[in-house]
Structure formats: structure tokens, C-alpha cells
Amino acid sequence: MRITLDDVEYRYQVNTPFEHLALHDVNISMESGTYTAIIGHTGSGKSTLLQHLNALLKPTKGRVFIGDRTIEAGKKEKLLRPIRQKVGIVFQFPEHQLFDETVEKDICFGPMNFGVSEVEAKKLARKAIVQVGLSEDILVKSPFDLSGGQMRRVAIAGVLAMEPEVLVLDEPTAGLDPRGRKEIMDMFYDLHKVRGISTILVTHSMEDAAKYADDIIIMHQGTVFKKGTPQEIFSQPEQLLELGLDVPDTVRFQLKLQKELGVRFDHPCLNIGDLAIEIDKAMKRGNR
Amino acid sequence: MGKKLVSLENIIFRYEGQSRNALDDVSFDIYQGEWLAIVGHNGSGKSTLAKLLNGLQFAHSGTIMINDQIMTEETVWDVRQKIGMVFQNPDNQFVGTTVQDDVAFGLENAGVSQQVMVERVHGALNKVKMNAFLNQEPHHLSGGQKQRVAIAGVIALQPDIIILDEATSMLDPRGREEVLETVRELKQENEITVISITHDLEEAAKADRMIVMNQGQLYREGPPQDIFELEEELIALGLDIPFSVKLTKELQKNGVRVVNGHLTEEELVKDLCELHSMM
Numbered sequence: 001m002r003i004t005l006d007d008v009e010y011r012y013q014v015n016t017p018f019e020h021l022a023l024h025d026v027n028i029s030m031e032s033g034t035y036t037a038i039i040g041h042t043g044s045g046k047s048t049l050l051q052h053l054n055a056l057l058k059p060t061k062g063r064v065f066i067g068d069r070t071i072e073a074g075k076k077e078k079l080l081r082p083i084r085q086k087v088g089i090v091f092q093f094p095e096h097q098l099f100d101e102t103v104e105k106d107i108c109f110g111p112m113n114f115g116v117s118e119v120e121a122k123k124l125a126r127k128a129i130v131q132v133g134l135s136e137d138i139l140v141k142s143p144f145d146l147s148g149g150q151m152r153r154v155a156i157a158g159v160l161a162m163e164p165e166v167l168v169l170d171e172p173t174a175g176l177d178p179r180g181r182k183e184i185m186d187m188f189y190d191l192h193k194v195r196g197i198s199t200i201l202v203t204h205s206m207e208d209a210a211k212y213a214d215d216i217i218i219m220h221q222g223t224v225f226k227k228g229t230p231q232e233i234f235s236q237p238e239q240l241l242e243l244g245l246d247v248p249d250t251v252r253f254q255l256k257l258q259k260e261l262g263v264r265f266d267h268p269c270l271n272i273g274d275l276a277i278e279i280d281k282a283m284k285r286g287n288r
Numbered sequence: 289m290g291k292k293l294v295s296l297e298n299i300i301f302r303y304e305g306q307s308r309n310a311l312d313d314v315s316f317d318i319y320q321g322e323w324l325a326i327v328g329h330n331g332s333g334k335s336t337l338a339k340l341l342n343g344l345q346f347a348h349s350g351t352i353m354i355n356d357q358i359m360t361e362e363t364v365w366d367v368r369q370k371i372g373m374v375f376q377n378p379d380n381q382f383v384g385t386t387v388q389d390d391v392a393f394g395l396e397n398a399g400v401s402q403q404v405m406v407e408r409v410h411g412a413l414n415k416v417k418m419n420a421f422l423n424q425e426p427h428h429l430s431g432g433q434k435q436r437v438a439i440a441g442v443i444a445l446q447p448d449i450i451i452l453d454e455a456t457s458m459l460d461p462r463g464r465e466e467v468l469e470t471v472r473e474l475k476q477e478n479e480i481t482v483i484s485i486t487h488d489l490e491e492a493a494k495a496d497r498m499i500v501m502n503q504g505q506l507y508r509e510g511p512p513q514d515i516f517e518l519e520e521e522l523i524a525l526g527l528d529i530p531f532s533v534k535l536t537k538e539l540q541k542n543g544v545r546v547v548n549g550h551l552t553e554e555e556l557v558k559d560l561c562e563l564h565s566m567m
Contacts, residue, residue, distance in 0.1 A: 041460045042430050145305075147331050175376070175457050177329045177487050179526035204460045246461045249531040253553055260561050272531075276538035279560065283544055286567030 001067040001086060001165040001198060003053055004029040009061035009073075010048050022048040023222050026062070030166075030215075035192050035199045037209035040219030041244060046202050049219065053168050053200065054087035055080050067165075085114045088164030092171045094155035095148065103129070103146075103154050104139040110162045121161070128157035133187060149180045156184075160191070166198040167191070173205075185212065210234065210248045210270045218245070234268040250275045257282075290320030293448065293481055294341065299350035301336060310336045311347070312504040320448070323475060323482045325492035325512075328501030329526035334485045337501070338453045341483070342373050355448065369398065372442030374455040378434035382426040387418060390426065391441045398445060412444035413437075415477075416470050432463025436470055443474060450474075452484040456491070464488070489516075493530045493551040500525065512551055532556045 010023040023045045030036045040046045051057040052064050055071050064071040066083050091097070100106035107128055108121035116124065126136055132153040138146070143154050152172075159167070169188060173181040189212050192199045203209055209216050209230065216233045218226040220243055226233060234240075237247040237255055247255070250269045258264050263282050269275035294317065301311040311333045318324055328334045339345040340352060343364035352359040354367050375381050384390030391409045400408065413419045416436040426434060435455055442450055452471065456464040468491060475482050484491065492498055498515045500507040502525050508515060516522070516533050523529070532550045539546050545563065550556040 041462055149330050175454070175487075177526050178489070178528035179523075180330055244462050250535075253531070253535065253557070256553060256557050257560060260557055261564055272534055272538050275535065276542045276544070279539060280542040280544050283560070283564055283567060286564065 002030065002032045002065070003067075003087070003166065003198075003200075004065040005049075005052065005059075005062070006065065007062035008052060008059045008064060010052070010057060011060045012048075014060060021222060023052075023059075025223050028217055028224060028227065030198065030200055032165075033196050033198055034214045035189075035201070035212055037201045037203055037213035037216045038219060039203060039206070039209055039216060039245065040225075041204070044219040045222040046219050047170070048222075050089065050168055050170055050200075050202055053166070054089055055083050056089075081114060085162050086164055087166045087168060088159040088162055089168040090156055090159050090170065090172050092174055094159070094172075095143075095151035098143040098151060098155055098158075101142060102139065103141055103143050106143055106154065107139075107158045107161050110158050114162060124161040124163065125157070128161040129154070131160055131187075131191065132157045133183065149176060152176065152180075152184070164197065166200065168200045168202070170202045171204065172201075173208075188212075204246070206246045206248045206251075210251075218243075230270055231268060234270065237268065254278070290322065290481075292317050293320045293355060294318035295353045296337075296340075297351050297353075299340065299347045299352065301340060301345065301347050303336075309504050311340070313350075314501075314504075314506050315350075316499060316506060316509060318449075318481060318483065320481055321475075321479045322496040323484065323494075324497050324499065325495035326483065326485045326499045326501060327487070327489070327492050327527060328507075331503075332501040333504040334501050335453055338373065338451050338483070338485055341449075341451060342371050343367055369445060370447055371449045371451060372445055372447040373451045373453060374435065374438050374442060376454040376457055378431045378438065378458065381438050382434065384426070386423045386425060387413065387429075387437050388422045390437055391444050394441050394445050408444045408446075409440075412440040415443060415474060416440045430463060431459045432466040435459065435463070435467045439467070439470060439474070443478075443480070447480070449481045449483060452482065452486070454485055454487065457487060489528050489530050493532075500527070513549055516551060517549070 005026050005028050008023055008026040012020045012022055038046055052059060058071055059073045061073045066087060069083055071077055098106055100109060104125050107125040111121040111124050129136060129139060134150060134153055143151055173184050185208055188199060191197050213230060216230055217224055234247055234251050237251050240247050248270060250272055254265060254269050254275060265278045269278055297315050299311050299314045300309055302309045326334050326337060340347055343359060355370060357363050357366060359367055382390055383393050388409050391412055392405055395405045395408060416439050418433060418436050418440060456467050471482060474480055486492055493512045495512055498512050499509045500515060516529050519529055530551055532553050536546050536548060536550055536556060546559050550559060
């Protein structure tokens with residue numbers, strides 16, 4: 001399912017002394033079946049943008065196309081539920097939203113809210129719990145008896161059980177240890193590849209953006225600063241550093257080394273293997 | 289190494305209703321003026337350690353000595369004056385309605401006189417470079433700024449030790465650097481001992497010493513240099529190794545003759561430049 005933002009603006013608390021322009025002139029499109037990363041630092045408008053993707057917020061100017069639906073500034077929208085079912089959002093620290101007695105009831109809550117029968121919801125819960133890498137016997141447990149990492153997975157299963165076509169992930173690995181981080185990110189990538197779920201990742205991690213995304217959108221001061229493939233985005237790393245944004249470790253290292261050696265590699269290295277090969281070549285060319 | 293400031297001996301702790309010890313016979317020392325990084329997977333016991341050091345929980349057996357004082361429910365108030373703690377979530381540790389009220393809160397609790405309080409609040413906010421924000425409301429601050437205010441609240445009490453319990457994990461890269469830089473400066477100027485509980489291996493690489501926790505036990509302790517030589521072992525524990533160590537390995541695989549043990553990118557760049565000049 002394709003999501004397009006056309007000339008979107010969003011102001012918080014319009015007509016009050018607290019009015020604040022959070023987004024302006026945003027024109028982006030996320031094609032069906034792609035993996036997009038949205039990057040920017042705190043206050044860049046990422047979170048506001050994210051809430052437009054399933055109509056939690058309605059633009060104060062412009063239009064948002066979500067599949068065959070149009071959310072337009074100034075127009076009253078009814079029946080937003082199908083949109084929320086098709087576009088699932090995994091918020092930051094989603095485990096804070098767990099509330100029910102058992103893992104199974106918690107996961108079933110979403111689908112049943114969208115009109116799925118209890119029997120069907122339980123089937124979805126079983127499927128979802130396996131997808132997040134947990135075993136079915138966890139379904140009868142209280143979510144509050146689980147470890148932090150397990151709770152995070154259960155919360156994610158709650159979103160997957162709604163069988164969304166688009167999955168929006170807001171910093172899904174914050175607070176996890178390195179292994180947990182990798183496992184969760186690989187899991188989302190598998191879902192994207194195997195089930196063709198369109199994925200939109202909101203992140204601070206340039207490593208993850210470079211590793212998983214087809215396209216990267218850089219937000220800065222409420223609007224799109226740059227968009228492109230990882231190769232395009234990181235081919236001018238100086239630009240990002242000036243904004244106070246990070247670049248992947250490999251790119252940052254490449255930049256330092258290029259400066260010290262007075263050479264220039266012909267492309268940004270986005271993984272460590274590639275970087276090692278390029279360094280080897282540069283060494284072999286030596287001082288000539 | 290400075291003098292022994294904290295020592296833990298055979299600490300055992302279990303949370304109510306759990307079948308496994310959160311800390312299982314843990315012993316180690318902390319020395320004055322060092323930066324100690326404690327790393328480990330989620331659930332390895334890192335944060336429990338922090339809670340015990342600050343008397344938020346008490347060990348079932350074993351002793352914790354802080355500055356020659358044994359930690360008990362009677363001494364905990366003395367001990368807390370020596371140890372300040374900065375928690376993970378910047379939004380959960382604001383009590384004041386303005387920045388300066390927030391920093392003053394701990395001092396009020398400690399019964400410090402008004403005059404001294406004003407001095408200390410201003411001094412502490414100066415040190416974390418937040419003096420321009422005295423009367424700001426906390427929700428107008430960025431995550432990094434909030435954490436710096438939390439640090440000011442801690443140092444206003446003039447502790448010997450600061451514990452950072454994943455204090456940078458919810459911040460963006462800029463906020464993270466801001467906070468770490470602040471703590472580094474404080475440590476240098478005031479000889480404060482820093483205990484940093486972290487998943488950030490790049491940060492741990494810059495510590496004086498590291499402790500690796502695994503399933504409630506102390507798995508290894510030593511300088512970062514030695515710890516990161518464990519490479520695959522660390523990864524098996526759910527941890528990671530710094531970028532420069534990974535790249536060194538990858539370069540060696542390609543036949544580039546860099547030497548082992550570069551914990552910072554700068555060292556590795558230097559090594560490569562030297563190699564390059566000899567080509």
C-alpha cells in the first residue's frame with residue numbers, strides 16, 4: 001500500500017498562543033513493498049510525520065494519500081478504523097502499552113477491536129507470537145512476568161496480529177542490548193522480505209538506515225532536507241555532519257581516513273566488508 | 289589507580305517471585321577517580337547492581353562497603369549523599385517546575401541553607417552548561433539538556449560517585465555526546481568516580497575499566513583493551529565490539545597488516561597512515 005504526502009503542513013494548537021509549526025512543505029511518497037527510513041534529530045518533525053501515516057493526525061494544510069483513502073486538511077473524515085488496521089504503528093517502548101491479564105488477551109485486543117471474532121483473533125495471536133520469535137506457551141502468561149525483551153516482542157506481536165500492510169516502526173530497538181537490537185531488526189526485515197510488508201522505520205541509527213532501507217528521508221526543521229537511496233544520501237556525508245546528524249560508522253571512518261591519506265574512494269562504503277576492501281586497494285596503490 | 293572507594297563482597301540478590309538470582313555471588317571493587325563501565329545483556333544484573341549501590345534495594349547476603357561504611361538500611365542516607373544517580377528516562381526524573389527548582393530539590397532535602405543552595409545550584413548548572421536555562425520549564429528542553437539538568441541535580445550534592453544507569457540510551461546521537469562530554473569534564477575537574485551502566489560499546493571503550501556481567505554473575509573485569517580482545521565471546525554474550533576492533537579484523541582478513549587493539553578510530557587511522565607511508 002502506497003502512502004503519499006502532498007504539500008503537508010502541520011501546526012499544533014492552532015489559534016492559541018502555543019501555536020507551533022511542526023511540519024511544512026512535506027512532499028514524499030513511500031511505495032508499496034519498500035523499506036523507507038526516516039531520520040532526523042529530536043524536534044525535526046519525525047514523530048509528527050509518523051502520526052500522519054495512519055491518520056492519527058490530520059494535516060493543517062495539504063493531503064495525505066493512504067492507499068485509496070485521502071486525508072485532506074479541513075475535511076472531516078469518517079471511518080478511520082480500516083486505515084489504522086492497514087497501517088500498524090509500533091511506538092517507542094511499545095511494552096509500556098501492555099495492559100491485559102495474559103499475553104494472548106493482550107495480542108487479541110487489537111484484532112478484536114477491528115471486528116475479528118475471538119476464535120479468529122486467537123489464531124492470529126498464535127501466528128504473531130511465533131513471528132516475533134517467542135513460543136506459544138508464553139500466551140498464557142501475564143505480560144508483566146516477562147523480561148523486557150520479551151515484553152517488547154509481545155507488544156510488537158499485538159501490532160502484527162492486525163495483519164497490517166504497512167508497518168511503521170518508531171525507534172523499535174531503543175533500550176535493547178546489541179543482540180536484542182539485531183534480532184528485532186532482522187525480524188522486521190524478514191517480515192518485509194517474506195510477507196512483503198511495506199516498512200517505514202523512524203530511527204536515529206544511521207547504521208540501520210544504511211543496512212535495511214531502500215530509501216532514506218532526512219527530516220530537518222520540520223521539512224524534508226534530503227531523500228534518496230543510502231548510496232545517494234551518504235555520498236555527501238559532510239552535509240549531514242553539518243546538520244549535527246550522524247553518518248554510519250563506516251562512512252565516518254572513510255571520511256577521516258580519506259582526509260589523512262589525501263585520497264578519495266569513489267563511493268561511500270556502507271558496510272564494513274566493503275570498507276576493508278576499499279582500504280586495501282588504497283593501501284596497495286600506496287604513496288604513488 | 290586511586291584508593292578503594294567501594295567494595296562489593298559476595299553479593300546475592302533475588303527479586304520477589306523470581307526463581308533465579310538477579311545477582312549471584314558478585315564481588316568487585318571500585319577505585320577513586322576511575323570511570324568504570326558495566327556492560328551486559330538485558331537482564332544480566334547491571335541495573336540491579338546500580339540499585340544496590342544506591343540503597344534502592346538491599347542484598348540478601350554479602351556486603352557493600354562505601355568509603356569504609358557498610359551499606360545497611362541505617363546508613364543508606366549517608367551513603368546516598370556520596371552517590372548520585374542519573375536514570376535512563378529524562379522525563380521520569382524531573383520534580384521541579386523550573387530547571388533551578390529541580391536542581392535545588394535534592395539540596396532542600398539535605399537541609400542545605402538558602403545561601404549555599406543558590407551558590408551550589410548556579411555552580412552545578414554552570415558546570416553542565418545549563419546556566420542560561422535557570423527558569424525554563426523542563427518540557428521545553430531536549431533530552432540531552434534534561435539529562436544534563438539531572439546531572440546538575442546530582443553534582444549539586446557534591447557526591448563522590450555518579451552512577452549513570454543507561455543515562456544516554458534514550459537520547460539522539462547529539463544528546464548522547466553532550467551528556468558524555470559533560471560527565472568527562474566533571475570527572476576531570478572534580479575527581480568524581482563514574483560508574484556507567486551502558487549498552488554503548490563505543491562509550492565503554494573509553495572507560496578506564498570494564499566489568500562484563502552475564503546472567504547475574506561477573507563474567508570478566510579489566511581494561512577495555514583486554515575485554516574487547518574477547519571478541520567472539522562478547523558477541524556470544526549478546527554484546528558487541530567497537531567499530532574499530534571489527535574493522536581491524538576485517539582488514540586483517542584482507543591482508544592489511546594493521547595491529548590489534550585499536551579501541552578508537554583515531555588510533556586505527558594513524559596505524560593505517562603509517563602503513564600507507566611505508567608502501
